[in-house]
Amino acid sequence: MFGGRYAQVTAVRRKTGEIEFFEVKKQGQPGLKWLSKIPLVRGIVALVLASASGAKHLQFASDMFERDHDEEAESADETVQENQSSSKWGMILGVAMVGILSLLIGKMVFTALPAFLASILFDRFVHSMFLQSLIEGAIKTILLLAYLWGISFTPLIKRVFQYHGAEHKVITAFERGEELTVTNVQKHSTLHYRCGSSFIILSIIVGVILYSFFTYHSVWDRILIRLALIPLVIGLSYELLRMTNAVKDIPILAWLGYPGLWLQKLTTKEPTDDQVEVAIAAFNRMRELDAQAEARLANGVQRTTPAFN
Numbered sequence: 001m002f003g004g005r006y007a008q009v010t011a012v013r014r015k016t017g018e019i020e021f022f023e024v025k026k027q028g029q030p031g032l033k034w035l036s037k038i039p040l041v042r043g044i045v046a047l048v049l050a051s052a053s054g055a056k057h058l059q060f061a062s063d064m065f066e067r068d069h070d071e072e073a074e075s076a077d078e079t080v081q082e083n084q085s086s087s088k089w090g091m092i093l094g095v096a097m098v099g100i101l102s103l104l105i106g107k108m109v110f111t112a113l114p115a116f117l118a119s120i121l122f123d124r125f126v127h128s129m130f131l132q133s134l135i136e137g138a139i140k141t142i143l144l145l146a147y148l149w150g151i152s153f154t155p156l157i158k159r160v161f162q163y164h165g166a167e168h169k170v171i172t173a174f175e176r177g178e179e180l181t182v183t184n185v186q187k188h189s190t191l192h193y194r195c196g197s198s199f200i201i202l203s204i205i206v207g208v209i210l211y212s213f214f215t216y217h218s219v220w221d222r223i224l225i226r227l228a229l230i231p232l233v234i235g236l237s238y239e240l241l242r243m244t245n246a247v248k249d250i251p252i253l254a255w256l257g258y259p260g261l262w263l264q265k266l267t268t269k270e271p272t273d274d275q276v277e278v279a280i281a282a283f284n285r286m287r288e289l290d291a292q293a294e295a296r297l298a299n300g301v302q303r304t305t306p307a308f309n
């Protein structure tokens with residue numbers, strides 16, 4: 001999936017070999033437009049929108065996968081397909097909500113569990129607030145790595161991570177001004193500096209620093225404070241992500257983005273040539289749609305927000 005200024009495109013390879021696109025044009029939601037300009041708030045808006053659209057694009061991919069499987073079992077039933085397309089928009093709204101809900105629940109579990117474990121295991125021995133916060137961050141990191149490592153063995157997630165690697169390769173090739181052919185794209189690394197993975201690491205670091213300013217009196221106290229701070233942690237991490245993107249060419253400051261690159265060693269995998277081909281197709285289609293939109297709005301609004309992909 002690629003997100004441009006005006007359009008998001010997901011491409012999937014069908015069983016027949018052809019590549020199919022799922023395109024969502026970004027509408028200028030007036031309510032969100034001014035929210036997206038306020039520091040701290042814009043990070044929350046971006047994350048919620050990314051979860052909603054991410055879920056929609058994943059749903060499309062798995063629909064295509066299922067349809068291919070059904071077609072394999074017996075030839076496609078026209079009436080079933082018609083029903084599917086008529087309920088598509090209702091489905092998409094529901095899927096977006098599921099995306100946002102799973103973000104919320106995931107965020108709460110990943111916030112509460114490390115706070116709980118750090119309290120149970122270390123409250124008796126460690127009395128420095130900062131050290132406690134650091135231990136909590138370390139537990140969170142271990143849980144995250146174990147989780148990512150664990151799910152990377154399932155065939156579906158493995159493919160998702162391969163496509164993630166393919167996306168990064170395509171972007172790198174494009175940024176270097178190379179022609180987007182499979183050979184050109186494949187020779188690049190699956191790691192890319194501007195990636196949503198960096199956001200996760202940054203939010204752990206922001207948490208460590210922020211939490212050490214808040215005293216608590218019990219485990220539950222601690223967990224509640226952490227949960228209440230989630231919006232602030234997201235907002236600050238996003239601002240930090242924008243900053244690391246802005247300073248990536250300054251030698252020492254570029255280190256700020258390195259933890260995110262290390263995490264990508266787990267969230268990306270080497271794609272096959274076939275997957276790279278699909279990624280190139282999605283990227284080209286996104287560029288096409290963007291160019292069309294740009295032509296329509298001769299003086300298009302500039303967007304410089306980092307993408308979560």
Ligand SMILES: [Zn+2]
Pocket residue numbers: 164168192194195196197309
């Ligand atoms: Zn990425």
